Amino acid sequence: MVCLVTFSVFRGSIQIFSYEGVIGFLTGTDWNAVEGRESFGALPYIVGTLASSAIAMVIGVPISLGIATFVSEMSPPRLAAPISFVIELLAAVPSIIYGLWALFVFRFWIRDLIEMPLYNAFHGSLPIFAKYPFGLDLFTAGIVLAIMIIPIISSICREVMRVVPNSQREAAYSLGATRWEAVRIAVFPYAKAGILGAAILGLGRAVGETILVTLVIGNVIGIAAIPTTLFSQSQTLSSLIANEFNEASSDLHLSALIGLGAVLLILTMIINIGARLLVRKMVKVPTGEKGRR
Amino acid sequence: MSSKERKNYRMILHEEMKKRYRTRIITDNLVTVFALVCVVAAIIPLGSILLEVIKNGASALSFEFLTAPQGSIGSGKGGIGPAIQGTIIVVGLASLIATPVGVLAGIYLSEFAGNGIFPTVVRFLNNILTGLPSIVIGIVGYVTIVLFLGSFSVWAGALSLSIIMMPIVVIVTEETLRIVPHSLREAGYALGISKAKITMNIVLTTAKSGVLTGIGLGIARIAGETAPLIMTILGTSLFFSGLEGPVDALPLRIWRLASQPYESAHAFGWGAALILILMVLGMNVGLRLLARKKGFTVRAEA
Amino acid sequence: MNKNKVLLREFNMQKNMIIMSIVAGLLLGIIIPSSIFSVHAQNKIIINGAGATFPFPLIDTWRVDYKTIKPEVDINYQSIGSGGGVKQFTAKTVDFGATDAPLTAQEMQSAPGAVHIPETIGSVVAAYNIPSIPDKGLKLTGEVLGDIFLGKITKWNDPKIQSLNPDKTLPGDDIVVVHRSDGSGTTFVWTDYLSNVSSAWSQQVGKGKSVAWPTGIGAPGNEGVANAIKGTANTIGYIELSYALTTKTPFAFIQNKEGNFIEPSIASTRAAVAAQSGALPKGDQPWTNVTMVNAGGKDSYPIASFSYLLLYKELSTDPNIDEPKAKALVDFIAWAITDGQKTGESLNYVPLPDTVVKLDQDTLKSLTYKGKPLL
Numbered sequence: 001m002v003c004l005v006t007f008s009v010f011r012g013s014i015q016i017f018s019y020e021g022v023i024g025f026l027t028g029t030d031w032n033a034v035e036g037r038e039s040f041g042a043l044p045y046i047v048g049t050l051a052s053s054a055i056a057m058v059i060g061v062p063i064s065l066g067i068a069t070f071v072s073e074m075s076p077p078r079l080a081a082p083i084s085f086v087i088e089l090l091a092a093v094p095s096i097i098y099g100l101w102a103l104f105v106f107r108f109w110i111r112d113l114i115e116m117p118l119y120n121a122f123h124g125s126l127p128i129f130a131k132y133p134f135g136l137d138l139f140t141a142g143i144v145l146a147i148m149i150i151p152i153i154s155s156i157c158r159e160v161m162r163v164v165p166n167s168q169r170e171a172a173y174s175l176g177a178t179r180w181e182a183v184r185i186a187v188f189p190y191a192k193a194g195i196l197g198a199a200i201l202g203l204g205r206a207v208g209e210t211i212l213v214t215l216v217i218g219n220v221i222g223i224a225a226i227p228t229t230l231f232s233q234s235q236t237l238s239s240l241i242a243n244e245f246n247e248a249s250s251d252l253h254l255s256a257l258i259g260l261g262a263v264l265l266i267l268t269m270i271i272n273i274g275a276r277l278l279v280r281k282m283v284k285v286p287t288g289e290k291g292r293r
Numbered sequence: 294m295s296s297k298e299r300k301n302y303r304m305i306l307h308e309e310m311k312k313r314y315r316t317r318i319i320t321d322n323l324v325t326v327f328a329l330v331c332v333v334a335a336i337i338p339l340g341s342i343l344l345e346v347i348k349n350g351a352s353a354l355s356f357e358f359l360t361a362p363q364g365s366i367g368s369g370k371g372g373i374g375p376a377i378q379g380t381i382i383v384v385g386l387a388s389l390i391a392t393p394v395g396v397l398a399g400i401y402l403s404e405f406a407g408n409g410i411f412p413t414v415v416r417f418l419n420n421i422l423t424g425l426p427s428i429v430i431g432i433v434g435y436v437t438i439v440l441f442l443g444s445f446s447v448w449a450g451a452l453s454l455s456i457i458m459m460p461i462v463v464i465v466t467e468e469t470l471r472i473v474p475h476s477l478r479e480a481g482y483a484l485g486i487s488k489a490k491i492t493m494n495i496v497l498t499t500a501k502s503g504v505l506t507g508i509g510l511g512i513a514r515i516a517g518e519t520a521p522l523i524m525t526i527l528g529t530s531l532f533f534s535g536l537e538g539p540v541d542a543l544p545l546r547i548w549r550l551a552s553q554p555y556e557s558a559h560a561f562g563w564g565a566a567l568i569l570i571l572m573v574l575g576m577n578v579g580l581r582l583l584a585r586k587k588g589f590t591v592r593a594e595a
Numbered sequence: 596m597n598k599n600k601v602l603l604r605e606f607n608m609q610k611n612m613i614i615m616s617i618v619a620g621l622l623l624g625i626i627i628p629s630s631i632f633s634v635h636a637q638n639k640i641i642i643n644g645a646g647a648t649f650p651f652p653l654i655d656t657w658r659v660d661y662k663t664i665k666p667e668v669d670i671n672y673q674s675i676g677s678g679g680g681v682k683q684f685t686a687k688t689v690d691f692g693a694t695d696a697p698l699t700a701q702e703m704q705s706a707p708g709a710v711h712i713p714e715t716i717g718s719v720v721a722a723y724n725i726p727s728i729p730d731k732g733l734k735l736t737g738e739v740l741g742d743i744f745l746g747k748i749t750k751w752n753d754p755k756i757q758s759l760n761p762d763k764t765l766p767g768d769d770i771v772v773v774h775r776s777d778g779s780g781t782t783f784v785w786t787d788y789l790s791n792v793s794s795a796w797s798q799q800v801g802k803g804k805s806v807a808w809p810t811g812i813g814a815p816g817n818e819g820v821a822n823a824i825k826g827t828a829n830t831i832g833y834i835e836l837s838y839a840l841t842t843k844t845p846f847a848f849i850q851n852k853e854g855n856f857i858e859p860s861i862a863s864t865r866a867a868v869a870a871q872s873g874a875l876p877k878g879d880q881p882w883t884n885v886t887m888v889n890a891g892g893k894d895s896y897p898i899a900s901f902s903y904l905l906l907y908k909e910l911s912t913d914p915n916i917d918e919p920k921a922k923a924l925v926d927f928i929a930w931a932i933t934d935g936q937k938t939g940e941s942l943n944y945v946p947l948p949d950t951v952v953k954l955d956q957d958t959l960k961s962l963t964y965k966g967k968p969l970l
Contacts (some may be wrong), residue, residue: 005422005425009429030807033803033805033807034806035801061491062331067328067335083336086339086680087335087339088577089574091336091513092513092574092577093339093342093570094573095519096519097547097569099567101346105345105820106341108826134771134827136728154335155441198752203442208427209426210426210549214777219813220808233813238429242777248805249675249679249682249699249804265429272420272421272424293329363654365658366653367656367841404704432913439686439688444643529643529673530658530672539643549673549674553818554818554841554842555652556836
């Protein structure tokens with residue numbers, strides 16, 4: 001089945017690769033579908049995809065770890081069950097509902113409570129805050145993606161930390177460690193591979209998310225989609241496909257969009273291979289029967 | 294070193310230890326507070342989403358809304374009956390396809406395949422499939438099924454969704470079966486039971502709750518998918534009329550309603566969102582209860 | 596593990612099987628009755644159409660109204676966008692398509708035998724959100740609009756805008772351009788107009804359903820654009836007239852060919868079409884170069900266009916269409932372009948002028964199923 005998917009994606013994109021050249025398509029920055037001026041380059045959307053996912057990861061992973069730590073190590077058991085239940089409910093909310101909520105509610109919070117203060121404080125001194133924010137930008141997209149992946153990452157982390165044998169913690173406590181020290185020196189190293197796996201899964205979700213991103217990222221095309229500030233409008237590979245696939249009537253345009261799909265596919269593969277290598281490297285820490293997850 | 298000096302030294306050491314201990318405690322408390330803040334930060338969006346959906350959606354709910362087809366747009370009449378029916382049909386069909394295949398593949402990978410090249414490749418491709426954006430799967434569904442059959446259809450939607458669901462079921466099944474202690478299998482062997490029987494009756498039964506969780510996760514994921522449905526089932530204002538024709542679905546209906554200029558259409562959209570959330574959550578809670586009833590629980594998540 | 600436990604487990608498994616069969620039964624219960632129902636109702640006809648978003652509210656109202664006239668005919672129209680309409684029509688996955696932009700030469704080639712049937716008229720307005728001007732009526736020319744959308748005019752109090760609006764206080768803030776991010780017939784009409792009135796635009800960007808925007812924020816759909824405009828100060832963007840009227844978004848008066856600043860409305864749009872509709876091609880001829888933008892006439896609003904239904908001249912070209920369906924489809928469209936037009940006005944749709952109705956009727960009369968005329 002994967003072969004079918006891969007095959008049809010690559011067959012569909014042959015036309016654009018022969019038109020622009022593989023390198024030309026990957027490094028080009030123009031995107032013009034107007035008849036007679038066709039020119040397609042994927043670079044800005046690769047950058048946009050990586051940037052929005054990076055923001056999501058930077059915000060999402062620490063918070064997820066915090067949640068998982070709280071639920072599995074710190075909170076009283078009576079509190080842990082409802083919290084993890086609620087977090088898992090978040091994982092079940094369809095992404096289109098996140099999208100509508102972000103568009104109608106959340107983007108105003110972000111703009112007024114986070115972006116405007118940052119802009120007012122730093123727009124002269126720090127270039128990444130130098131753009132007047134509208135709430136429809138890379139930063140908003142990154143944060144909403146983070147909110148979307150937190151339940152996924154934190155619930156897996158919680159499971160992984162739960163299977164860390166108690167003997168590990170007890171050993172740390174017997175050396176006089178505080179609760180946090182026990183988590184840091186006994187639980188985290190043990191659960192490292194699993195946490196990494198969770199993060200990778202979240203990253204995969206963030207990279208491929210479509211409708212939600214389309215609603216909040218500002219959707220610029222061409223060279224302008226390479227973000228210069230945190231508050232720039234941008235575009236990701238999947239949002240561009242979603243935006244233009246329905247309306248693409250020329251074969252070349254269609255092929256260019258499927259070409260973006262091929263790039264996305266390769267990006268996903270790279271992330272997966274990288275994750276596997278990392279996990280393999282780290283898995284050398286002692287693991288019990290249930291450790292390798 | 295005189296005794297006085299020694300005493301002094303001890304005091305300094307003691308003070309130092311005390312100070313360090315204090316910082317360690319403070320760090321510990323800070324981390325606890327940070328973790329708690331994380332929890333609160335994650336719960337605020339959920340609260341806000343639910344509040345918003347309920348606030349805007351509850352007023353649309355009525356018996357007519359749940360059962361009737363939509364009246365003309367902007368009139369505020371009718372309901373989303375076809376979308377609810379369509380979601381049940383498409384998601385149901387997709388999980389009927391994905392569940393057996395996914396569970397069997399998971400069993401194969403965990404119990405029979407070992408660590409050879411073929412299973413490794415299958416595992417790798419399966420992992421990639423989980424990370425594949427749903428829109429790409431929608432394109433594939435459109436190109437291979439819709440264009441082939443010459444019409445938007447329930448089949449195209451269900452097959453596309455099953456491609457999204459299957460790898461999730463495979464991974465969770467494999468991982469859950471893996472945690473089943475070897476001693477259980479060995480007990481089976483000792484009784485002279487065949488491997489197939491051991492797998493079905495002992496391993497799978499033990500891991501049932503985990504597998505059910507995986508299926509639940511998969512269904513929750515596909516029930517909320519919009520992008521592949523746009524390209525495969527088209528949507529319709531009519532009730533189901535056959536597997537070869539277009540059908541409606543809730544996420545698709547929400548997406549279309551949200552892009553209309555009429556207040557009444559937006560209210561319908563929020564109402565549909567409320568129904569979708571209730572359906573997905575209801576199913577999740579149901580599966581959880583089903584899973585919790587079993588004695589031996591082994592849990593895993595995708 | 597003792598015997599009791601094994602038994603218990605067996606029982607649990609059976610219970611699971613029971614639950615599963617109940618679920619499966621429910622599913623079948625939903626599927627089967629409706630399929631039996633559809634088999635029994637052989638004379639029931641379902642017509643599937645898809646395409647442009649702009650005429651959706653109109654066609655959707657027709658769907659409900661027509662059901663009261665012909666209960667056995669079910670119309671299903673889904674708004675997937677003009678390009679989608681053309682693509683699905685060409686791929687013959689739907690019974691009829693709808694588009695705001697006429698088929699290009701290339702598209703005509705891949706859909707041989709396609710006919711255009713204008714079913715309603717749309718116009719596109721420049722909507723804005725300027726806190727100091729809460730009402731409609733900012734005056735703009737095509738050239739200024741071109742410069743704004745090219746990013747050449749960047750401030751609201753630019754002398755070029757101020758001189759057109761001496762009576763209004765314009766802020767010194769940056770102009771935020773909002774455009775559609777998804778491909779759209781509305782974008783086609785808008786860029787068609789800008790190409791027509793601004794040579795810089797025509798050279799640098801051109802017209803199309805999705806173009807390489809030099810500046811601005813992209814938002815999906817009319818709703819996305821309207822929402823971005825409403826939620827952000829100092830914005831300007833383009834949306835459909837009927838959409839702007841329904842949502843009461845303020846919009847600009849635009850200078851037409853004769854030099855008058857025209858408020859976009861049903862009447863001024865109709866005037867534009869009346870001025871242009873003298874020299875329309877026949878339904879089965881290419882419509883590629885038909886345009887209503889920058890029409891002559893002193894009352895004409897300059898950004899208007901037809902919205903078209905697409906059919907095959909020989910309806911059996913689409914294997915999904917059988918003879919009763921072909922007949923029902925043609926009857927429905929014949930009703931839509933005459934009686935159906937009356938419902939349009941209450942929804943802020945511009946009714947077709949009589950000349951265009953006549954043209955459409957001639958086109959419908961020329962349609963055949965396996966060589967037999969249908970009307």
